[in-house]
Amino acid sequence: MKKGVLLVNLGSPESPTPEDVKPYLSEFLMDERVIDVPLWARTLIVKGIILNTRPKASAEAYKKIWWDEGSPLIVISERLQKKIQQQTELPVALAMRYGSMTIKKGLQELVDKGVEDVFLMPLYPQFAMATTETILVLAEEIRKEHFPNLKISDLKAFYNREDYIDVLSNSIARHLENNPYEHLLFSYHGVPERHIRKRDITKSHCKIDKSCCITPSPAHEFCYRHQCLEVTRLVAEKLNLAPGTYSSSFQSRLGFDPWLQPPTDLTIERFGKQGVKKMAVVTPAFVSDCLETLEEIAMEGEEIFHEMGGKDFTTVPCLNDDAEFVALLSNWINDWAISETVTA
Numbered sequence: 001m002k003k004g005v006l007l008v009n010l011g012s013p014e015s016p017t018p019e020d021v022k023p024y025l026s027e028f029l030m031d032e033r034v035i036d037v038p039l040w041a042r043t044l045i046v047k048g049i050i051l052n053t054r055p056k057a058s059a060e061a062y063k064k065i066w067w068d069e070g071s072p073l074i075v076i077s078e079r080l081q082k083k084i085q086q087q088t089e090l091p092v093a094l095a096m097r098y099g100s101m102t103i104k105k106g107l108q109e110l111v112d113k114g115v116e117d118v119f120l121m122p123l124y125p126q127f128a129m130a131t132t133e134t135i136l137v138l139a140e141e142i143r144k145e146h147f148p149n150l151k152i153s154d155l156k157a158f159y160n161r162e163d164y165i166d167v168l169s170n171s172i173a174r175h176l177e178n179n180p181y182e183h184l185l186f187s188y189h190g191v192p193e194r195h196i197r198k199r200d201i202t203k204s205h206c207k208i209d210k211s212c213c214i215t216p217s218p219a220h221e222f223c224y225r226h227q228c229l230e231v232t233r234l235v236a237e238k239l240n241l242a243p244g245t246y247s248s249s250f251q252s253r254l255g256f257d258p259w260l261q262p263p264t265d266l267t268i269e270r271f272g273k274q275g276v277k278k279m280a281v282v283t284p285a286f287v288s289d290c291l292e293t294l295e296e297i298a299m300e301g302e303e304i305f306h307e308m309g310g311k312d313f314t315t316v317p318c319l320n321d322d323a324e325f326v327a328l329l330s331n332w333i334n335d336w337a338i339s340e341t342v343t344a
């Protein structure tokens with residue numbers, strides 16, 4: 001069976017204008033795994049409330065980070081795909097969960113090259129209903145409807161793989177080598193607490209308290225909070241970070257439901273107020289720099305820190321198309337190809 005690879009990231013609007021941001025946000029937020037309420041309520045919240053004001057504000061934010069070549073998230077993902085393609089003989093395609101670079105087009109591109117067996121790689125280190133799950137479910141729907149003979153296997157959340165933690169830790173160490181900091185904040189994209197409880201396969205483990213995420217449980221296979229906190233713990237261990245010099249927080253809250261705590265903006269504010277002068281932020285829920293890292297953290301976060309009296313605010317770039325990250329993903333692809341060949 002001819003094999004191929006499909007990398008999938010989140011997606012971005014076509015341009016940083018309210019006209020293009022609106023349909024993108026509509027597709028994104030009308031996803032039942034992102035705003036997970038009944039259709040009538042989701043329609044009311046998204047189309048009746050959010051889409052009336054957010055596209056304009058969001059477009060302004062996108063304008064601040066947009067590159068000549070396009071959305072950073074898309075451009076970086078394309079660079080990653082090209083570099084991985086240089087490391088493997090298998091065809092490697094790229095798709096986005098939302099927007100014009102659809103998963104259907106990505107699968108079609110592979111099928112047109114004769115591929116019958118696809119390794120689907122959601123570009124997220126941690127599992128979340130709103131990211132990995134929505135990609136897998138949609139890919140399966142598309143497969144059934146359009147490519148019934150295609151075999152698809154997927155890359156599992158890789159948050160705790162030793163080789164990934166090594167690559168992430170090396171990148172952090174490299175970027176902070178000449179930027180001494182008093183506190184390193186690991187800021188992850190947030191999700192509503194409800195999402196964590198919904199995917200608790202034990203139905204009772206996830207209390208979202210101080211101990212549940214550090215108490216071993218099968219629930220952790222689908223617990224975004226556990227997986228984020230594990231990345232922090234494993235990197236801290238690898239880099240030998242002293243207790244008290246690092247912590248985790250969750251950013252980008254939307255709406256009024258309880259989201260994972262503590263919020264990044266208030267955490268940065270607190271450090272500034274407490275007299276921390278040099279702080280660094282790393283964002284390991286994102287593999288590609290995007291609006292949430294370049295604007296919300298590097299611009300807004302820095303502004304908050306300075307307003308509270310902080311001085312040096314350093315952001316560690318995402319892994320993007322870092323050579324070690326390219327090698328890591330390429331190794332996983334080649335390992336998958338070999339194991340599939342052996343078991344076929």
Ligand SMILES: C=CC1=C(C)c2cc3[nH]c(cc4nc(cc5[nH]c(cc1n2)c(C)c5CCC(=O)O)C(CCC(=O)O)=C4C)c(C)c3C=C
Nearest residue numbers: 010011012034058073128130189191254285286290291292
């Ligand atoms: C890293 C994983 C992500 C999770 C988990 C996630 C959950 C999530 N997001 C929203 C709402 C928005 N997110 C937006 C942007 C955005 N989100 C992610 C990743 C995750 N989201 C990325 C990579 C980006 C940036 C995309 C880009 O083009 O650069 C936005 C749009 C921007 C804005 O208006 O703020 C919204 C809205 C929810 C509700 C949610 C949880 C369930």
Ligand SMILES: [Fe+2]
Nearest residue numbers: 189190252292
């Ligand atoms: Fe998001």
Ligand SMILES: [Fe+2]
Nearest residue numbers: 206212213226
């Ligand atoms: Fe937990």
